[in-house]
Amino acid sequence: MQRCAAALLACVMSAGAQEIRTTQIASGIAAPTDIQDPKDGSGRLFFVQQNGVVRIFRGGAVSSRPFLDISGKTRADGERGLLGLAFPPGFAQKQRFYVDYTDLNGDTTIARYQVSTDREAADGASEVVLLKIAQPFANHNGGQIRFGGDGYLYIGMGDGGSAGDPMGNGQNLGALLGKMLRIDVESDPGNVRIPPDNPFVNAAGARPEIWAYGLRNPWRYSFDRASGDLWIADVGQDAYEEVDFQAASSRGGENYGWNRMEGMHCYPANCSMQGLTLPVAEYPHSQGCSVSGGFVYRGRSSPGLRGIYLYGDYCSGRIWGTERQGTTWLTRQLLASNFGITTFGEDEAGEVYVANATDGTIHHIEGSLAPRLTTDGVTNAASFDRGLTAGSLATIFVAGILDDPGVMNAGGIPAPTSLGGVSVAVNGVNAPVLLIANVKGQEQINFQAPFEIRGQSTVKVMVRRNNQSSAAVDVPVLSVQPAIYTIQGGAAVVHNVDFSLVTAAQPLVPGEFAFFYATGLGQVKNEPATGAGAPLGSLATLIADVGVTLGGQTCDVQYAGLAPGLVGVYQVNFRVPQNAASGAQSLAIAVAGATSPAAKIAIR
Template sequence: MSRRPLPHAACLALAALLHLGGGVAHAVPEALPGDGLAPEAPLAPPVPALEIPEDTLPGIGLSRLVFDREFDSPVALSTALPDSGGEQILALQRGEFCAVKLDGSGQWRSFLDFRPRMAGIVLFEEGVHGIALHPQFEKNRLFYLSYTQNDPRRTVISEMRATEGEAPTALPETERVLLEIPQPLADHWGGHITFGPDGHLYIALGDGGLRSDPYRLAQNPWVLHGKILRLDVNTRSGRLPYGIPADNPFAHEQTVRPEIFALGFRNPWGLAFDPHTGHLWCADVGQDLWEEINLVKKGANYGWSDRDGPTTPDFHPQPLIPGTATTDPVHAYTRLRGEGLCIVGGHTYRGEKMPALQGMYLFADWGYGTVWGLEMDALNERATRRLVLHRRAESTKLNPTLITPDAEGEPILLSQEGSLYRIEYIEAISAE
């Protein structure tokens, strides 16, 4: 059974080619039959200058949370269950959901065992992608899942109910499917879900796979691939099992799917609202050159695959729809500088224990195991400086799959190898 992380399948192939000390990956084509000579490797594009400075923020480190088990590829963490002593639901890629306490006690219990449903779901990005509690969970006991299925291959967004009481468990028989999106391939699923401050469910979907988005799905306004969707789970629109919010940006346009909130994403991984500003943040995994962070606004187009990061790619020199306006990422880093190869999204820090991180967007790279904080301007909309919080030590296991807050707003890092880590001051780590 695969234990690979979710960001995208190209990561492993690229990692094998990439000089991890900061070199550039070169794809070398095969020699022509009979010529006896290997062709020269193509020249890499010029290395762009870093648009913001990078510094190291000392005094921050990772502290592994101790449990009596490993968690098989953790991918998402819910908000806290009410009246449960701070329990949060940890979603594992292969179908297990555990209610965990992140207070150092090591307590966990089973919330939902979806592994029989996920039997045979073993490829790189297949599996569970997200879980989100309804904002009124305390009253209605509803929560939402994002996962994949085969035959036919598809993304499933569903609603389920949990039992009453202080230690609720899921009731699988109550599942109600809201949305099924056919998928052409088993990668670039995206799949993170979250509720916004408006009470609506936001869903991040990838472009469906293949290099360079050859079918231009991310820019096609009549498909849901490569989009962020916004649904009203409390109402119904016509015969749909969900409602279309009246203020969705394309709710009244016949040529655009009304579920779409924003478009132009390749493989969004990490979807989070800033509780102070209401800003929606999304990291988007790149193809060969760029990894990017986007501040997602209603109706905006973030470019893929007309654009790749802040640049126009040679594989699509003309936009799918002429005159399309696109929005640049807030920040992008490049593999050309050896900075990383698979971005992992996070959230804006609004906790109380680390004032030095206040207002920073925290994110990581799965391939390199680096953790950063992105310092923002006064409006919290543009990056001004990138701060290294942690670099993975050689020979250690750390492949981040998400940075997400605990019940108190303090950052928790999920890692593919089965561990959970707390990001905190080193003094606190030393005192443990």
């Protein structure tokens, strides 16, 4: 895998081998536009057809009886028709759902329906139209609707069509076209309310329904079921297709650039990029013509795919995977399918499906059973910079080691070389494993880099889960790589001598003693065995000289070495300078010519 030169840009490349495969599960689905899971424990999938029909798939078969038929209200014509279906949270009890279709005049319609008493068909007479949006042209209708983790309904709207956004809708906050909308349809069923935290609620001249703007034709978007992040595939004009990303922490208001930009390129030339949120991935029209967005895989049947956003192209049938490695977005082609890809779907278990409009078939995507890691994912446990230091705690960011959210810790010391069936081999020798975790979709292993790798320039690291092994990656070995442990926001984990944690409410006091934990500080005297706790008696002190600075001032260091009783963790005891400035100050440690990233700590 190749790393991009620019941290915020995406790198697109071809793969020599097919990394995923597909298995057909259904056929006879005419012009599929959506695949939805009601999340009601029924094991059903709902296949949406452009002609206005929704069909149920269960137990390996497609029901001959339509769940919904609104073919008299819409027309499958070009980019028009029944385009989206959404089930609200708690559908099993509520038994209502929502659709997005273009009516016989070509205008976007958002409507609510109830399920009939037999639960296998909708009540066709129960329609409540919630929103109508006029469409000036026949194309670029968007069409996806989906509930976010916040319980609100998100609606993807194209720019109104024609070519080049002639009406300027993408950048016009007074128009609903070319936007991602966010509305409340559940707190007062049958009516539309505006979420009070929508970004343009109080903006003069702006439509309060808008969540984000600058979209050309968002054709399929999804929320990562583990992290809550939003992924949007936006169809390009003549040259580039793009994938946009919005972190779960976003408060909305992003401008994704259309029609000032197409992908990462000005449209037309010499545009201003100020205030724009650029795509995390793009591809040129030499590789396809119309992107179809998919899902971040979070299922169990293909652990090696977890954490990868899957998407494809309608014209070329290529399927790509994009994932974040640190601050870099990495993209690679996973499969040349030759499908006419119109949509993807996700079932209740997190398995992902893809629709082939060429022959009306639906396919399950399958990938590797083995864990997946990259050389950039093997890091210092405190700074998360790539590399290993002999004897220090390290972290591997990996996919496919823990199926369910949670944390599993080693039961004692000496640390085991396998935990939950997961092991880490460094140059073929299993290393001590202290923790495996899956938190909001991020899987990781904390392990000790063996003391025995000292003096080597690189080592091969491989992760094994039960009888499945990852590919080995080459990882640099550094004599020192100092880093201070921090918590969210970059605050140093510093303790007073009574072991209480230093916080903004309980800051350090000038002249007092304190200590912090670190990693990557290098060789010590009285070195313990790999996996064993540092000695409690004759301490494992650092051989190299150590310098600690706080707010730019040098601190007296009373002790620097392995933390007694712990595995792979260093402890540094220091005294706060008498004349230390108050407020948040930078704390850093230097050893053997290398200085740690600065961490923040509060001083009274």
